[in-house]
Amino acid sequence: MQDKPFSLVTYRFHGESRVGLVKNARVREINLALEEEAASRPSAPGEEAPVRSMMDLLNDWDRKLPRLRAAAGLLENVPAENLLDLERLELLAPVPAPGKMMNVGLNFYDHAEEMGMEVPEGFQPNFFWKGDRNCIIGHGQKIRLSSDYVDWEAELAVVIGRPARDVSPDEAMGCVAGFTCHNDVTDRRLMMPEAGRLDFLAGKARDTFGPLGPALVPADQVPDVESLRIRCLVNGEKMQDTGVDRMIWGPARCISALSKVFTLQPGDVIGLGTGAGVGWTRGMSLGPGDLSRAVERMLQGGGVFLRPGDMVTVDIPGVGCLENEVEA
Numbered sequence: 001m002q003d004k005p006f007s008l009v010t011y012r013f014h015g016e017s018r019v020g021l022v023k024n025a026r027v028r029e030i031n032l033a034l035e036e037e038a039a040s041r042p043s044a045p046g047e048e049a050p051v052r053s054m055m056d057l058l059n060d061w062d063r064k065l066p067r068l069r070a071a072a073g074l075l076e077n078v079p080a081e082n083l084l085d086l087e088r089l090e091l092l093a094p095v096p097a098p099g100k101m102m103n104v105g106l107n108f109y110d111h112a113e114e115m116g117m118e119v120p121e122g123f124q125p126n127f128f129w130k131g132d133r134n135c136i137i138g139h140g141q142k143i144r145l146s147s148d149y150v151d152w153e154a155e156l157a158v159v160i161g162r163p164a165r166d167v168s169p170d171e172a173m174g175c176v177a178g179f180t181c182h183n184d185v186t187d188r189r190l191m192m193p194e195a196g197r198l199d200f201l202a203g204k205a206r207d208t209f210g211p212l213g214p215a216l217v218p219a220d221q222v223p224d225v226e227s228l229r230i231r232c233l234v235n236g237e238k239m240q241d242t243g244v245d246r247m248i249w250g251p252a253r254c255i256s257a258l259s260k261v262f263t264l265q266p267g268d269v270i271g272l273g274t275g276a277g278v279g280w281t282r283g284m285s286l287g288p289g290d291l292s293r294a295v296e297r298m299l300q301g302g303g304v305f306l307r308p309g310d311m312v313t314v315d316i317p318g319v320g321c322l323e324n325e326v327e328a
Contacts, residue, residue: 006072007215007320008178010054010096010138011089017096019054020084021068022215023075027084030057034064036078037071054095054216058266061161061177065218091140093212094180095159097133098269100262101210103155103184104254105200107273108246114276114284115294125249127258130184130271131205139214142327143312146187146206149298150306150326153184153274154232154240154314156225158251159216164264172255175264178216179225181314181322182271183232185209188280188305192295211314211324212269222318225251230275233313234306239282242275279304 007022008030020027028036030051051057057064075083106112107125137143143150161177184204191203222228225244232240244250249257251272258264280303281294297303306312310326 005221006068007217007221008054008057008068008094009086009089009213009215010092010094012092013084013089017053017092019051019057020089021071021075022086023072025086026075026080027086027089028071028075028078028082029084033071033075034067036074037067040070040074055097055267058095058159058161058177061266068218091214092138093136094138094214094216095212095267095269096136096138098136098267099265100268101130101132101136101271102258102268103128103130103204103271104249104273107248107254108242108275109248110242110246110276111274111278112248114278114281119248123248125254125273127254127261128200129205131207131210134207135205135210137208137211137324139211139322139324141211141324142208143183143185143211143306143324144208144327145306145308147189148305149187149189149280149303151186151188151279152232152234152239152306152312153186153278154230155182155184155271155274156228156230156244156251156316156319157182157212157269157271158255160255160264160268160270161219161266163266164255164259167256167259169252169256172252172259173219175255175259176219176251177266178218179222179319180212180216180269181214181316181320182269183211183312183314183322183324184271184274185211188298188303211322213322214320217319228316228318231313231315232277233315235311239279240275240277242277244272246275247273279306
């Protein structure tokens with residue numbers, strides 16, 4: 001996050017969850033940063049309620065964002081001994097307990113192709129509930145395996161900062177507070193318990209299956225979302241490398257579609273889908289209609305899956321680098 005004006009993290013400090021303002025890999029506790037910003041303005045308001053969580057910021061995003069920009073500019077005046085080293089902090093997910101964590105399934109042309117699926121005219125990706133606070137983990141926390149068929153899915157995620165109900169695609173990005181990295185960890189065996197049936201709940205909503213982080217990068221610091229690259233590495237080996245421009249539905253269209261189902265609230269998170277390079281079809285060349293053959297091959301020992309001790313990295317330059325170790 002060193003190349004950005006600032007970002008926001010949630011971290012654990014002396015047993016408490018806190019929010020930090022990050023600049024150049026140094027962290028200032030958010031209430032101290034906002035106090036310093038207020039002191040720099042002669043017309044600053046009186047005492048305000050403390051920020052206890054990222055949700056407090058997101059619920060007041062329009063008013064807090066200009067203050068956060070100003071506070072970041074003041075960090076260079078803070079003595080180094082009063083700043084925390086980002087690399088030494090225990091990070092949690094930027095939003096550890098989203099009101100809703102929704103994901104978009106089959107939203108990349110290259111991912112559909114690797115699974116032997118055609119994308120017809122008018123195709124609509126499917127949306128699903130990712131999981132609760134037990135599913136969400138942060139940078140450096142561990143993914144817990146549920147079987148021998150657990151797979152990675154590197155994704156860009158948006159964090160909502162303004163209520164969104166029935167918004168158009170043109171309006172949708174105005175409701176985004178920022179972006180973060182996401183790994184839509186998936187148990188392929190539990191997701192596909194039998195031929196012709198998919199169980200997204202059992203396969204994707206498990207505890208620890210929703211890594212997010214390491215930070216929330218404000219949307220105005222990512223001016224060209226379409227140019228973002230999304231990579232996944234396992235133990236340093238590149239598995240996925242695709243771009244937002246390969247999405248079937250872009251971020252704005254996904255947000256708009258979900259807002260027509262229910263109101264999106266500040267703090268809701270949406271994982272926007274994964275590209276080619278997942279483990280369970282690795283090494284196969286599938287044509288249209290070959291998905292069942294891929295399942296059979298997986299059950300016979302084909303594909304590549306996560307094992308205890310593996311390190312999974314989701315790298316999105318301009319947004320962050322999320323790392324999680326795997327445990328049994």
